[in-house]
Amino acid sequence: MPATIEHIEFHGQPALRLRTRAGAVAVVSLQGAQVLSWSPPGGGDRLYLSPAAVFDGRTPIRGGIPVCFPQFADLGKLPAHGFARTARWSVVTERTGDDFALLTLGLSDDDATRAAWPHAFRAELGILIEDSRLDLELEIENTGAQALEFTAALHTYLGVREVEESRLEGLHGFEYRDKAAGNTIRRDSGDVVLIEGETDRVYHGVTRPLLLREYDRSLGINADGFPDVVVWNPWVERSAAIPDLPDDGFRRMLCVEAAAAREPVRLPAGETWWGRQTLVAL
Numbered sequence: 001m002p003a004t005i006e007h008i009e010f011h012g013q014p015a016l017r018l019r020t021r022a023g024a025v026a027v028v029s030l031q032g033a034q035v036l037s038w039s040p041p042g043g044g045d046r047l048y049l050s051p052a053a054v055f056d057g058r059t060p061i062r063g064g065i066p067v068c069f070p071q072f073a074d075l076g077k078l079p080a081h082g083f084a085r086t087a088r089w090s091v092v093t094e095r096t097g098d099d100f101a102l103l104t105l106g107l108s109d110d111d112a113t114r115a116a117w118p119h120a121f122r123a124e125l126g127i128l129i130e131d132s133r134l135d136l137e138l139e140i141e142n143t144g145a146q147a148l149e150f151t152a153a154l155h156t157y158l159g160v161r162e163v164e165e166s167r168l169e170g171l172h173g174f175e176y177r178d179k180a181a182g183n184t185i186r187r188d189s190g191d192v193v194l195i196e197g198e199t200d201r202v203y204h205g206v207t208r209p210l211l212l213r214e215y216d217r218s219l220g221i222n223a224d225g226f227p228d229v230v231v232w233n234p235w236v237e238r239s240a241a242i243p244d245l246p247d248d249g250f251r252r253m254l255c256v257e258a259a260a261a262r263e264p265v266r267l268p269a270g271e272t273w274w275g276r277q278t279l280v281a282l
């Protein structure tokens, strides 16, 4: 059977299911253009979707890969992580070949976005599954007459067997802002990042691919266009305080996000910016 893209309902909400001939599968919600699940051929889901996630078409969905735009976290006046994750995106293209499925979703400014953020824009997210790879490319076009600025992220919730036994490699030597320690600036000095407590870091100017190692599998994480990497795990107390995350949910997830967060992206009128994150199951 060739690759397919089907329109489905997922927890009662409109979504699309991408499938390749080799057996890779991804589910993408129209709310937020959010990838909710991705399994490479012959393997289980490599993303974490909270069993307590809310699917009401309005609330941000806890897990998968939320698209944060035009604001990352609380770096501005908009609601946390901006409005793209709660907006309804539309289908731009669906393309399948023998071995790949590619879906592009789009979002443009409207009265509601302009009331919150007075800019004209066009966002597109391309979602490609091929072999053991998931590739996301976010493109932002300034369709207005004035320059605009934004911060953004692909807020990827990776699924892990046990977070304390996971090792994230590739961040040695990079400077980061440590939000869990009052936003102090630090430099990573370990060979690997281990999660042993609340972790909320924005690594600056990361130029290397990363590797997430677990005892029986690994995941390559690469980014292009996004200068920063965010590593987030809420740990025991924050996890218990987040209503749409089970108390032990932090054990099954690790967010490794491709972000433009340290400095806003400045986009002159008529110009386009893009950023990409690629996951490869190993």
Ligand code: TA6
Residues within 6 Å of the ligand: 060, 073, 074, 080, 081, 155, 179, 200, 230, 232, 255, 257
């Ligand atoms: O990317 C890390 C972060 O900004 C954290 O500070 C944490 O709050 C998280 O995102 C989740 O944010 P949310 O608004 O989805 O609860």
